[in-house]
Structures are given as structure tokens and as C-alpha cells.
Amino acid sequence: RDAKGQYLFDLLCHHLNLLEKDYFGIRFVDPDKQRHWLEFTKSVVKQLRAQPPFTMCFRVKFYPTDPAALKEEITRYLVFLQIKRDLYHGRLLCKTSDAALLAAYILQAEIGDYDPGKHPEGYSSKFQFFPKHSEKLERKIAEIHKTELSGQTPATSELNFLRKAQTLETYGVDPHPCKDVSGNAAFLAFTPFGFVVLQGNKRIHFIKWNEVAKMKFEGKTFCLYVSQKEEKKIALTYFAPTPEACKHLWKCGIENQAFYKLEKSSQVRTVSSSNLFFKGSRFRYSGRVAKEVMESSAKIKREPPEIHRAGLVPSRSCPSITHGPRLSSVPRTRRRAVHISIMEGLESLRDSAHSTPVRSTSHSDTFMSHVRSSRAESSERVAVISDEMYSPADSVLPTPVAEHSLELMLLSRQINGAPCSIEEEKESEANTPTATEADEMGGEFKALCQGVGGNGGTQAAQVNKFVLSVLRLLLVTVGLLFVLLLLLIILTESDLDTAFFRDIRQTPEFEQFHYQYFCPLRRWFACKVRSVLSLLIDT
Numbered sequence: 001r002d003a004k005g006q007y008l009f010d011l012l013c014h015h016l017n018l019l020e021k022d023y024f025g026i027r028f029v030d031p032d033k034q035r036h037w038l039e040f041t042k043s044v045v046k047q048l049r050a051q052p053p054f055t056m057c058f059r060v061k062f063y064p065t066d067p068a069a070l071k072e073e074i075t076r077y078l079v080f081l082q083i084k085r086d087l088y089h090g091r092l093l094c095k096t097s098d099a100a101l102l103a104a105y106i107l108q109a110e111i112g113d114y115d116p117g118k119h120p121e122g123y124s125s126k127f128q129f130f131p132k133h134s135e136k137l138e139r140k141i142a143e144i145h146k147t148e149l150s151g152q153t154p155a156t157s158e159l160n161f162l163r164k165a166q167t168l169e170t171y172g173v174d175p176h177p178c179k180d181v182s183g184n185a186a187f188l189a190f191t192p193f194g195f196v197v198l199q200g201n202k203r204i205h206f207i208k209w210n211e212v213a214k215m216k217f218e219g220k221t222f223c224l225y226v227s228q229k230e231e232k233k234i235a236l237t238y239f240a241p242t243p244e245a246c247k248h249l250w251k252c253g254i255e256n257q258a259f260y261k262l263e264k265s266s267q268v269r270t271v272s273s274s275n276l277f278f279k280g281s282r283f284r285y286s287g288r289v290a291k292e293v294m295e296s297s298a299k300i301k302r303e304p305p306e307i308h309r310a311g312l313v314p315s316r317s318c319p320s321i322t323h324g325p326r327l328s329s330v331p332r333t334r335r336r337a338v339h340i341s342i343m344e345g346l347e348s349l350r351d352s353a354h355s356t357p358v359r360s361t362s363h364s365d366t367f368m369s370h371v372r373s374s375r376a377e378s379s380e381r382v383a384v385i386s387d388e389m390y391s392p393a394d395s396v397l398p399t400p401v402a403e404h405s406l407e408l409m410l411l412s413r414q415i416n417g418a419p420c421s422i423e424e425e426k427e428s429e430a431n432t433p434t435a436t437e438a439d440e441m442g443g444e445f446k447a448l449c450q451g452v453g454g455n456g457g458t459q460a461a462q463v464n465k466f467v468l469s470v471l472r473l474l475l476v477t478v479g480l481l482f483v484l485l486l487l488l489i490i491l492t493e494s495d496l497d498t499a500f501f502r503d504i505r506q507t508p509e510f511e512q513f514h515y516q517y518f519c520p521l522r523r524w525f526a527c528k529v530r531s532v533l534s535l536l537i538d539t
Helices: 005-016 073-088 094-113 135-147 154-166 245-263 290-299 324-329 331-347 365-377 406-417 421-429 456-493 499-505 508-538
Strands: 024-029 034-038 056-060 176-179 187-188 193-197 201-206 212-218 220-229 234-241
Touching: 005 024, 034 245, 034 331, 056 073, 073 094, 073 154, 094 135, 094 154, 176 245, 187 245, 245 508, 290 331, 456 499, 456 508
Parallel strands: none
Antiparallel strands: 024 034, 024 056, 176 187, 176 234, 187 193, 193 201, 212 220, 220 234
16 A cells, blocks of 8 residues: 555566566546556655556657667567557557558558458458548558568557658547637647647647747636747646646646756656645655666666467457566466456457457448448548548547447447537546556547536636635745744844844833743753753753
């Protein structure tokens, strides 16, 4: 119960045989459906306000500036899984041509070269690469896989996938839904290169890290101050759905700026969310910075750990990773328990040798065929990937789960044009501690829907925070006055001879205070000190 977040993270990285671990983190969802990154300097139990069993997810927290330059293959593989998950959940925006190439790289990495005997016509339609598919896109994916990628190993395909994904504008984006001062929906994100604002299907702001002067928040209001070359400062203001979401956005910004901008971790400073030291939140990034991580990675010299990319695994979004002799260090009873839990998770999944989500072939096939026919007849009511970039707001898919009823419900909502709410999305992740979610090595997904408002409980919490803020202000004011009074008494009773203190000493009020209060108090204090010293000497 006293273990800190760093202990849990180190234990997990040791299990994964991962050395370049600074890019990753552990994410969880609190009972209010708000996402958080586990802080390594604090106790795990104190951060998780929910009741056990706790559900946490291993995710890429800081996307590498150049993922192809990572030292070890296992690190590149985990980043590949993250970006593949971003693509599947609609967070990585791309044109149709880029989407087809990325999906073809995934196919090549997972099923190998095209084989007419094993891969019949339409085989690419069995896999789910994006939130929405079109038959034209599926044919393009299959064409690239057949003609351009033959002979590539899984490691080569993953490396090419990372190089292509890195060139996209939304590489490394973890969107936070907000609204601007006009009330328009927007998505704020922090990338390896700077601060990004997305509206609709366009990137309306891109600010490099060296231009970001300060970030602060108060309540639901998030402010970012930008310093331009002409020595002008611009303030961008956005409004988060809840105060907790705004604080999470601010902390993510502080961590990303420290990681990508600073040269050394010794330059990291504690940051306050307010200009007044007695008000607001204080936060400090506790890890290494990107430059230090790259220098440390260059010194790694060991045999590459073994990676098993395919096989029957309890997750449809991430294959298993085995580590050879490391498994022998796990007690036999625990290995048996882990095996049992994996088998229980497998019961809810259909047999598949691939980590890419596979489209269901159960009783929902008739529903899917009806959907495709209705799409053709209804002038594309559901947005598909086209030559224009699609919006992150279109992504309302949750983490894949085994229940067919949930899949049908979400799919029907998309067809009817009714996206699920962000609360439902977070609840589906927080309340489903299945092997599907627990074993995924991709990025965290949250529905980027609008209309997240406060309720009576939120208003009461805001009132309580205001009262606490006022009380804190009064206490600090009284404390400062008391300290100043003590300092004034000490200076006036000292031998410091200045005109100001000389005038004060000559006043009747000071002489009365000096002889009636200060001198008796000084004699009493000196007497007590002498008695304590004599007692100590006698003992």
C-alpha cells in the first residue's frame, strides 16, 4: 500500500524487458471518468480513488521525436502498437493515400507476404484499421500489400510505418476536448514539436515549444501565453469541460514542455498555476528530458530481447511479448494464476493469430451487410476516410471488447449519427477490467465528443473550492502580518542605529512596550533557557 508509482512502473518495465522506458507511462481513470497519468513520486493507492481491483493502462506518454531512431526494436514495437491504436481510434489524421499505406504496413507486419492460397479476395476487409472503412480504401490497402511490400520483415514494416506516421501533422496528438472563447469546439494537444489546436478537420494553431512562455489554469479556464519574435505576447484562452479536465490538461502541458524543451532534468522547476504563490496548484515534472533519454539510449549494449508478434493472445489490439528466462523468476503459483486469467479472457474472444482488430463474423454479419447497403443509398451519412483529412470528433470507438451487444450498440449509434458521450466512453474503459484492455500496449483513447457540462455536484465542488481559497487567503494574510510584526520588534530592539528606528524608540508607546512587555518577556525566556541548560548539565 505504500508503494510509489515509480516502483510499479519499474516493475512493469522489468517484466517487459524495456530499457528505453522514459517514453511510456501508466494511465488510469478516476470514478468521475477523468483520465490521469500515474505520478511516480506519489503513492499509488492515494492516487487511485476508486475501489480495488484497480485498472491501469500502459501507454506511450511522450512520443519520440524520431521513432525510427529508437535504439531497441522492442521500444519501436511498443510505439508501433501505440500509433496503430491511435490510427484505429481516429486520433491520427491522414489522407486516404497515407491511410492505405499505413494499413498495408500493418498487414505486412502481421500476416507477412501476400499468399493467394491463404488470402482470398477481400481479405483486407476482415481487419479494422480505422474508425470507418470504405470498399475503395480496402481495395487500395490490398493492392499496396500485394505489389509494394513483398519481402519486408515485420521489423522492417513497423519501421516504415513509424517513419510514415512521423510525417503526419497529428503524430503524437493526445486530444483534449475544449471550447474557445466563441464557444466553438476545439481539441488541444501537445506533440513532440509543440502545442496544437484542432478545429473541425484543420490544425488552426501550431506553437513551437520555445515560443510557449507560460501555461496556467483556473477552474475550467486554460490560458497559454505565447512569445513571438517581435517581442509580442499572445494569450490563447480555452475552456475545458470540467475543472479536473482543465487541471489534467495543464499538467500534461507542463510535462510535455519540460520533456521536449529542456536540455537537462536539473533545469526542471516547480510550476504554479497562478501568479499568487498562495493560490492554485503546484506541479513539477519528475522524469528525465528527451535529450538525456537519447544519450542514455545510445549507451545500451545488450542482446535484443525476443519479441513474439503473433499468436493466440488475450488482446485484439496488442500481441504478447515473451521474455525468455525472465519468466522463470515468477513463482509457479503466480504463473498458473496468470495463465488462468488469460484463458478466461480468451473465452470472450474469437480465435485469431493477429493483433489487429478483426471484424466480427457472428450474428452481426447481416447487420453489417445492411449497413453497407444503407451507406450506398444514403449519400454517405457516415463520414469515411477521403482525400480530405477527417475530424478527430468522428472517432467514437471505444477500446474493443468482446460483448457483441456493445459493438452493435456503438455501431448503430454511428450509423444514426448519434455519437456516444465522453462519460460513456470513459465508463466503458474504467468498468471493463478485461484482458483486452489490461494487455493493450497502444495509446489511450477517449471519445472526443462535445457537450460535457457540469451538474449540481460540480457546482457544489466549485463553491467549496472558492470558500477554501478565501480561507487560505485570510490565513496567509494573518501569517504575513504576524511575521512582519515580529521582524519589526526584532529590528527596533536591536542595536541597529538608523533615523527611522531612532524615532520609533523615542516614542512613549515604544518605551511603554519595551519596559512593560518586552523586558519581562526577555527575562522570563532567559530564565527558562538557563533552567533547561542547567537541567541538561546535571543529567
